[in-house]
Amino acid sequence: MQAAMEKSKIPVWVHQGSMQSGKDFITDTNLPCPKKICPSNPGLPLFSKDPNINFAAKDSVNGVFKATSQRSSLASKRTGVSNRGIIARNRAEAELRDKNKHLEAQNSSLHADLSRAQETIKGLKESHEILERVVKELNERLERNMIILENSNIDPETGNRIVESVNERDRCQAEAKLLRENLLEELKSFSEMAAEKTMELQEAKCKWQAAEEMGQRFLEEYEAFQEEMEQYQQVLMQAEHQLGHNG
Structure with a gap:
């Protein structure tokens, strides 16, 4: 409508003699205005293709893109905090697993050593009991034989009475004493070995x-x-919640 109201700018020839009357000449205002075909307004582009425009820039004039940059920065911060928390938790869990494996290996080794020591002690105790029974039986037999020899003067092999001299009796007593000392030495060494194993x-x-x-x-x-x-x-959850609430 504004274009129709404007005067036409097309030059029109006017006769000079009829300039004074104002009725006999034709001007551009007397002519009917032809209908003009108005070009359709082109649609606005969704965004500018100018490479100099930075949509993520923090500009106080362009406030539309400022919220986007804030949201992206908050998301990046939240992602960084979450990643650091996951890395720290994974590292701590790996250290705990390593410590657990080390303790389990030590426990297994100690169990094996304790089992072997218990088996050794058990065998030594059984041997000690056997030796004690043997020593006891030998001592009892020795005492009985000495009593028989001293009281009856009888030869144990032939059953005949013998006249035992002092030297023969001393020799038998010396042999019996030596046997007893040997048995006592063996028992002493066994006791020392048992004490070491006990330690x-x-x-x-x-x-x-x-x-x-x-x-x-x-x-x-x-x-x-x-x-x-x-x-x-x-x-961390509170921080994420607060960041999400602020975002």
């Missing part, structure tokens, strides 16, 4: 107790770590 067993028990205490401390540290991880997860 080894005691050391193995001490190591086992130390391993149990170490395992207990490790469990306490693991529980404390779990509590710290739960607190950290709660703080």
Whole structure:
């Protein structure tokens, strides 16, 4: 409509003699205005293709893109915090697994050492009991034989009475004494060996107790770590919730 109201700019020839009357000449205002075909307005593009425009720039004039940049920065921060939390948790879990494997290996080794020591002690105790019975039986037989020889003067092999001289009796007593001393020496060495094995067993028990205490401390540290991880997860969830709420 504004284009129709404007005067036509097409030059029109006018006769000079009729300039004064104003009725006999034709001007551009007297002519009917032809209908003009108005070109259709082109649709606006969805976005500008100018490479100089940065949609993520923080411009105080263009406030539309400012929220987008804030949202992207908050998302990147939240992703960074979450990734750091996952990495720290994975590292801590890997360290705990390594410690668990090391403790399990030590426990298995101590169990094996303790089992072997217990088997050795059991065998030594059985041998000790056997030797004690043998020594007891030999002592009893020796005492009976000495009593028989002294009281009856009878030869054990022939059953005949003998006149035992002092030298023969001394010789028999010396042999009996030597046999007893040998048995006592064997019993003493066996007792010393049993004492050494007992000390080894005691050391193995001490190591086992130390391993149990170490395992207990490790469990306490693991529980404390779990509590710290739960607190950290709660703080992380609160931070994510706050970031999501602010975003």
